[in-house]
Amino acid sequence: MPTQADLFAVAPELILIAGAGVLLLIDAFAPKLRQISSELTLLTAAGAAWALLALPHPGAAWSGMMRSDTLSVLVSLCLLVAVFLCSWMAGPYLRRANKETGEFYALLIFATTGAMFMASSIDLLPLFLGLELLSVALYVLNAFFKDVDVSLEAGLKYFIVGAFAAAFTAYGIALLYGATGTTNIEVMGRTLGGGAAVSPVLIAGFAMVAGGMAFKLALFPFHAWAPDVYQGSPTPVTAFLSVVPKAAALIVLLRFAIAFDLLHMGHSWVWAAGIVAVGSQTLGNIVAIVQRDIKRMLAYSGIAHMGYAMVGVIVAGTAGSSAVLVYIAAYTVMNIGAFAVISLMSENEAEPHLITDLAGQGWSRPLAALALSISMFSLAGVPPFAGFAAKFFIFRSAVNQGLIWLAVLGVINSLISAFYYLRVVYILYMKPLPRRVPDFLRSRAIGAVAGVSAALVVLIGLYPTWVFSAARTAAKLLVR
Amino acid sequence: MHIEHLLTFVTLGPAAGALILAFIPGRLEKVQRWAALLISLAEFALSCLLWANFNPDIAGFQLQTAKVPWIPQLGISYHLGIDGISLLLVMLTTLLMPVVIIASWRSISEHVKAFHISLLMLTTAMLGAFVSLDVFLFYVFWELMLIPMYFIIGVWGGPRRIYAAVKFFIYTMVGSVLMLVGILYLAYSNHLQTHVWSFAYSDLLKAGRQLQMGHSFFTSPQMLVFAAFALAFAIKVPMFPFHTWLPDAHTEAPTGGSIILAGVLLKLGTYGFLRYNRPMFPDAWHAFVPLILVLAVIGILYGAWVALVQPDMKKLVAYSSVSHLGFVMLGLAAGTIASTEGAVLQMVNHGLSTGALFLLVGVIYERRHTRMIADYGGIARVVPVYTGLFLLVTLSSIGLPGLNGFVGEFLILAGTWRRYPVAVIFAALGLIFGAIYMLWMVQRVFWNPFTHEENKSLKDINLREVLAVAPLVIFIVWIGVHPTTFLSPMEAAVRSLLMH
16 A cells, blocks of 8 residues: 555656646547646646645655655756646647647656656666656657658657667666666665675666666767657657656666766776767767757757766766756756747748748847847856856866866867857847748747746856755755 | 945946846837946946045955855855956946947947947956956856857947857857866865865965976876966967957957957956966966967067058057057066056056047948048048047057057066066067057058048048047046056055065
8 A cells, every 4th residue: 555655755746647637538528628738737737846845755655666855856846847838838839730639738748757757766667667658658749740741750760769768778677687686776776885796787787778868868879869859849849858858867877876886886987978978969069060950950959968967977976966957957948948939930840940040030039039049058058047057067076076078078068069059149130031031930928938948047047056955955865 | 335335336237237228118229328328437437436445555355245155055156356456457447338338329220229238248247257256256257248249249240240259259268168177176176175165266366376286287287277277368368379369350340349359358368367377376377487478479579560461440450459468468477566567557558549449440430431541541631630539549559658558568568678688679579560550550541642532521520439539538648647546556466466
């Protein structure tokens, strides 16, 4: 029987699932109520956030398979903010394409629930269930515009690559279980700490799970799916996809890094993960420069950003973990802000979202363009925006561990990235409007999403302390 | 108003003004201009209050604001203060802002509100970088300068403005990202010694001094961190060979943008050397002095030679900045009291005279829409008042005794002579070339035979433009005649800086 503590630990998830169920039922039995699907989703997310913040957090729950503490609260909050903003912007976007259905929102909620399970599980079995719930919902969402070829292509690609990644992860879990006799990450860590020999089976198992997570993070060399999937998916889904699975996968990797004390397990991990991190940054940033489609550009930018976040995972410890958490928060708001404006500034889902189409919008759509510029400067890591604060904490943690080369390569990479982020800004403000003024979407709701995201980007940038102190509390629980 | 809030008002005032400006409806351009002008004049008045409350006998930072924790876990706080050196540069900044706004009154006609918001944000960033006593805060202000300047060049600039704006942004960022790693390393080594996290200037100063020198460049923490800071500042100055962004940025920027670039932004580079590199890494500084001297002298001569052959007046003035800033670096590298005081004074002088030159070139450009020297000739008869002002500013720029340039250059050369006479000999050659390229330009523009009929209808400088240039001229003469007013506040600060 689950105890009261167990129920408290999953209360936000339960609320989400209930909300998703209601949405599906409305879709099936009361199609007239469909138009409030978006509002219902917002309500569900807000309810889950309320449960997250108001209900007590029992710590370990479900016989030690999950943990409900500051860490899970912080990550879940980011995920809920993400689903809130994404479904808010999805409403007008879907309405224009005449495709608003409850199942879209239900799938978004299911995916969020999966990610929340991933982030709060310390046992690999619920973690895997969470991963699958997240992934399967996303496969459908990517291909949600069934009559748009690129959307179908995105769904299929993400499905095939995702199935591979899931298989990798499952196989890795099996190997880890074989090597240690447990599926609980923390127990595994304790047996390792007890001086048990590190067997090749264990290393292979960990490598496969880490590989599965790297697929979700689109880290080099597991990144190839990202540009096509980003480009093809409906923009609100791209926004969601670019932050939610990544936040969850980062937490999983962080749990492993801390439980196994990977930093001190010899140089091979630091080198391997360091190459993955710097490789992602370099590849992402350099290839992003030549992109003409802004969604593809942001796909490569996302690859680079997960490379920066990996630096924090490598460092682990309190400093590294708190930096990763700040990074997740900052990345969530700046990326969603960017995609919100992109979903405004597009004429047709099937067309590529060319950067040059934004020409002159800085003066004809000043607020949206301002929000996009703030996101771009923040992604480039320029103060006083959230992206700078996040990078500052990441590089600080690297310097403190003597990994100065990671910090130096990281800052050089953010310099390279400034080039393509700036291009978006100058096309917005310094290029004239084209003769045929594009017929972009006008929507208060999406504008509000962009505005809220931009405000959060500035707020976290100017006063990172509140996120940082929460992140530190969470990181201390993780490291303990 | 409590005196300890004064610096906060001065620094954040323009940003608050920008916020106010944002709420003025877009079509009320006149209101926006006047509002911006009033804000900048209020700023100048506030900084005069700073001057009045400044005690020149104190060497350290004064008029400090209370330390407000910002990221307390890392010992990062909001903390401002000034000494004699930053006081002068703050005054220069606040003096130039109304000048820029008046100078842009007619030439900026599109997106007026955005222009003034950018200007005011830029002012806050520049002032903040001068007065920050927390290195993290300094870095934030330092980087914050990029965005408004990027827009000023890119939106209101000349034909190749996008290229120039991106080049400016990327070049400046090249330097500053490595400085960030340097700052992080300093904070880390401070933590190793004191077990307290801090980014306070005073703490990192100690941490920097205690960094190991090592045996070679790549194994010497002090040299490496020095280099990380120096690169950021050398690009900003700009020292040869990092100067290539400057002619593009200066030429493409609108007149107002050029005035700020030359007047204040470049000074942040030399100020950084003086405030950070020299006192923080004294051993590495001494190891690098020969290199800085050589680069400074190359900058002086190279800037002058390239200026000599420029057909474009604005580009000529831009290259002259490379030469003038070379003098400043020479004075800083020599490190005597006289040469350092001269260098600081020369920073102000260059801001005044080059600012005035850009302004005057802008005046004639607005009338004829060309800056080519060859398109003018013999216009002294048509625009006598303008000619007189231009000549005065030119003479100040080439160091005529009685005007400001002379005092700065004399102090630099005299102070350097005791230590590095050879450098002075070469630098003095630069002075001669400086006189040649400036006077030759004046001759070709104002005196040579009258060749272009279009110039007959040139209108002389109007009252608004005279008002813009007047404050600069007043200080050009004031510093030339009575430099003590400006030398005495910085004396104690310079002495204490050089003691280490």
